[in-house]
Amino acid sequence: MAYAILRAAKLKSMGNIGGSIAHTFRSRDTPNADPERTPQNEHIGPATPEAVKAGIAARLPEKRRSDAVLCIEYFIGASPEAFKDVTLAAKMGNTGGKYFDDALAWLRQRHGAENVISAHIHRDETTPHMVVYVVPRDGEKLNAKKWLGGKEALSKMQTDFAEKVGKKFGLQRGIEGSKATHKTIKEFYGELGQAAQAEVPAITPEDLTPRRMEAQDWSERLGLFRREEDPGMVAARVTSKVGQAVRPALTKLREVQARERQQAGAVARLSKALSELREKFAPFLELTADQFAQLAATARRMVDENRKLAQAQAQAQAQTQAQTQSRGITFSKPRGPRR
Structure with a gap:
């Protein structure tokens, strides 16, 4: 829809x-x-x-x-x-x-x-x-x-x-009276902006220069041998540095996306409920204003008649009980079987 x-x-x-x-x-x-x-x-x-x-x-x-x-x-x-x-x-x-x-x-x-x-x-x-x-x-x-x-x-x-x-x-009006809320463009950009303003650290030549690794034996401690990071280690270190900086921003963006999906799901459920109601009441939607007024009048008349019938039945029951009591007839609750 x-x-x-x-x-x-x-x-x-x-x-x-x-x-x-x-x-x-x-x-x-x-x-x-x-x-x-x-x-x-x-x-x-x-x-x-x-x-x-x-x-x-x-x-x-x-x-x-x-x-x-x-x-x-x-x-x-x-x-x-x-x-x-x-x-x-x-x-x-x-x-x-x-x-x-x-x-x-x-x-x-x-x-x-x-x-x-x-x-x-x-x-x-x-x-x-x-x-x-x-x-x-x-x-x-x-x-x-x-x-x-x-x-x-x-x-x-x-x-x-x-x-x-x-x-x-072929476009329909939104559900009238719906309490669904809409996030304004300003609010949406505001949330994205906060995430986008996360400072990504600059990658310097020093960051890309292989660093000396910690000495593991006496020969390295004496400076006889020197081990440095290989390209894979440098890439992993730089990636970690950038990841720590942008992780909060990515988390915020995921929250925004999740909220948008939730709102979209709510709209879909409301649309489905509206379609079911329209299908259920389809015969009434085709009625003219006069026909609907006649139907409403008939419904009110039937309600009045049912109320009057219920009142008459209650009065008849009360009269029957009164007549029975005046003749000295009483009804007692039947006893259960002896044990």
Whole structure:
């Protein structure tokens, strides 16, 4: 099952905006991007970091709150299964071109084309996706809350995007109300960055020079003979030195990978549960609103009738017991067999 992915990040300062743009244009180190495929990336609108930043600044009102959201960074993509499925990939335009075109049109209608500054399609990472910079201008003021204010607004945004954009390409909305969490790109790179910043010791000419080995007998102690490391010993010593330095970083990377696999497993289980529920309730999903209302009314009527029947049975039983007692008939618990 393939899902439409839509996320939004609030950028509250020009510094935040500059950092995001640097990542978008690969002007800073991006560990998970393939430099050989970076030329395949596509820029719609301003095509340089400076031009994008200037475009955003030009749309900002002169008077604004100090804590106002200056820009919304939208991330639009699809789950990896979408690009692996031949049929879905063809619908989307293989690397997502058609899907991203419709997503950009949806954003322009949502915010106004004049506030959608630029869009950038990344094809140099594992899964193609698009980043769009939008100034949340509402008339003469900034008002990001209008679009991103609270869980209900965000949920409606996800539903609207899935219905108007994702559905056409065979992409479904994520599970509504799910408590699954998403690690932000910033958090992910932060963890990788901490690992990558582990200092790898420099390999010096001295490290590669065979060292004198410890003397083992009197002739070596007197200096008559001298034993040195062979090439294999030198390689083992240097490898050990590097290994001790990078081992903590490798451990951290493995932890990150394990957590990502765990999250992927949780999504797979939720997807399976949703499929089972849809299959179980398939007859009801085909009902119209009127038919569903009639079904609900029938169910309520049956509940009322069952309750009334239970009450009538209880009253009849009580009357029978009362009549029996008035005639002097009592029932005692039968005794067990004599021993």
